[in-house]
Amino acid sequence: MFLVLVDLLVVSGVAYLFYRFRNRSSLPLPPGPKRLPLFGNALSIPNTREWLAYHKWSKELGTDILYLEMMGQSIIILDSHKAASDLLEKRSTIYSSRPPFTFLNELVGTTYQTATMKYGETWRLHRRLSHAFFGPNTPLNYKPPSVRATLHLMNRLLDNPKDIKTELHYMAGDSIMSMCYGLDVRTKDGTTYLDAVQTGIQAFTEAAIPGQFFVDMLTFLKYVPEWMPGAGFQNRAREWRDATNDMLTLPFAASKQNMALNTCPPCFTCQTLQAKEEKQGGLDEEEVRNVMGAMFVGGSDTTAAALSSCILGLLSRPDVLQRAREELDRVIKPGSLPDFEDEPFLPYITAIAKEALRWREVTAFGMPHYNEVEDVYKGYRIPAGTIVMPNLWTLLHDEDEFPDPFSFKPERFMKGDEFNHGIKDPESVCWGFGRRICPGRHMAFSAIWITIASLIYVFDIEKEVDEHGSIIEPNPRYNSGLILTPEAFPCRITPRSDDFAKLVRASLGQ
Numbered sequence: 001m002f003l004v005l006v007d008l009l010v011v012s013g014v015a016y017l018f019y020r021f022r023n024r025s026s027l028p029l030p031p032g033p034k035r036l037p038l039f040g041n042a043l044s045i046p047n048t049r050e051w052l053a054y055h056k057w058s059k060e061l062g063t064d065i066l067y068l069e070m071m072g073q074s075i076i077i078l079d080s081h082k083a084a085s086d087l088l089e090k091r092s093t094i095y096s097s098r099p100p101f102t103f104l105n106e107l108v109g110t111t112y113q114t115a116t117m118k119y120g121e122t123w124r125l126h127r128r129l130s131h132a133f134f135g136p137n138t139p140l141n142y143k144p145p146s147v148r149a150t151l152h153l154m155n156r157l158l159d160n161p162k163d164i165k166t167e168l169h170y171m172a173g174d175s176i177m178s179m180c181y182g183l184d185v186r187t188k189d190g191t192t193y194l195d196a197v198q199t200g201i202q203a204f205t206e207a208a209i210p211g212q213f214f215v216d217m218l219t220f221l222k223y224v225p226e227w228m229p230g231a232g233f234q235n236r237a238r239e240w241r242d243a244t245n246d247m248l249t250l251p252f253a254a255s256k257q258n259m260a261l262n263t264c265p266p267c268f269t270c271q272t273l274q275a276k277e278e279k280q281g282g283l284d285e286e287e288v289r290n291v292m293g294a295m296f297v298g299g300s301d302t303t304a305a306a307l308s309s310c311i312l313g314l315l316s317r318p319d320v321l322q323r324a325r326e327e328l329d330r331v332i333k334p335g336s337l338p339d340f341e342d343e344p345f346l347p348y349i350t351a352i353a354k355e356a357l358r359w360r361e362v363t364a365f366g367m368p369h370y371n372e373v374e375d376v377y378k379g380y381r382i383p384a385g386t387i388v389m390p391n392l393w394t395l396l397h398d399e400d401e402f403p404d405p406f407s408f409k410p411e412r413f414m415k416g417d418e419f420n421h422g423i424k425d426p427e428s429v430c431w432g433f434g435r436r437i438c439p440g441r442h443m444a445f446s447a448i449w450i451t452i453a454s455l456i457y458v459f460d461i462e463k464e465v466d467e468h469g470s471i472i473e474p475n476p477r478y479n480s481g482l483i484l485t486p487e488a489f490p491c492r493i494t495p496r497s498d499d500f501a502k503l504v505r506a507s508l509g510q
């Protein structure tokens, strides 16, 4: 009797699977623009600002899941918050992997990177380690270094007020370098490491976008030797391999050396390695190094891009600067500079930080997600091995949620003098979705917040004027890579008074 029952179960199980498989495979793919044989949509996807075309196609086809194909690689763009949340959050067991990234992972050799890593045990370990240091419960790990980096920034701006974009970039590197490795970028060594990582960061921001390198879709190309005509990507991969290796190993080695000499200030490297020693192993030192490298790559250009965009927004709205200044003057005690203790009393500064993250998205897609098994959504088949990307640009500029979405309007988050929690929070979008959500988000928001509060409190931030006294409108172009950064732009940044300049000069001695 028992065996008959087992037989029945097996037969009905197989029949069910067959039925499902047959049914799924016969389901249509989601709507998408017309595809050419072999190329798919590769020839019609624009080279720059492709998220605008994706949104336009989604609108024209009346869909929020847009299907594209590039040389046989299926890609789905999620063009609404609901679709992004339904797939990447509610079905996160299916959609939390990353594409194979043949160029980055196999040719450049970055399989150790959290951001490009397949979903699995090593990735989970990376997330546990980064959460332990950068999570919401350990603000002391990242808030004091952010304050210090802001003080360094303001001191540099007193000496060199001309190039705000470069200074913000340097500031982001400063805070992340001291958090991860306890290294001071103002020393010769620190500066050298910062320079070394720039090329490494460039490799990620250029190569993490699907379609940038054909070898990601036609993977047999990875065997093409470097000397062959048309194999320039192999040359590029070799250069980037060296740079990413330096980025990974040099600052980590310096931090370990400082640890051995007992001169390493509290940082991710020494805290995690010490914890490892106390537990007597159990944690691979190489993994600690890899997580640090990932946080460094993830953390420098992104924060700097958000801050540069924020300054551009402020330049476009002198009235916003004025209102923020009034709020700061009411709250900050004379003779002090803004600190995180003031955060609950400075809702307008918080509104400015949120609006900066919404107005000019730091990244239009984040990192691509990838499903390893087939799925069905809204009656459409999503084949296994599809690259799935939320169109963050669409979500952050949704006219229903954020009226007049292309204007910089921090007041949209205010109700009188209070922060309005009834408005959609751009942070529910800008850090990505599901299990791969940005692990540096708490630290990033803190760094952005303290920098904005401090700069507005201490400096007059105005449009630059030319030799005839005419205002120069800052209208920089943005690049079109993974991280969207404006070109350098003119901006006049001068201390409000000598007293404020003195306060900043004295701050580092405190």
Ligand code: HEM
Pocket (backbone or CB within 6 Å): 114, 115, 116, 117, 127, 134, 176, 294, 295, 296, 297, 298, 299, 300, 302, 303, 306, 362, 363, 365, 366, 367, 368, 369, 430, 431, 432, 433, 434, 435, 436, 437, 438, 439, 440, 441, 443, 444
């Ligand atoms: C304004 C600043 C930042 C923005 C807008 C931002 C945004 C994002 C987004 C959209 C993703 C992809 C999430 C997804 O796949 O759904 C991501 C991933 C990531 N971010 Fe950030 N980020 C910022 C700052 C930082 C900082 C400061 C760090 C490190 C300290 C960091 C480290 C990472 C890492 C390691 C990943 C990969 C996570 C994974 O694949 O599991 N990010 N970030």
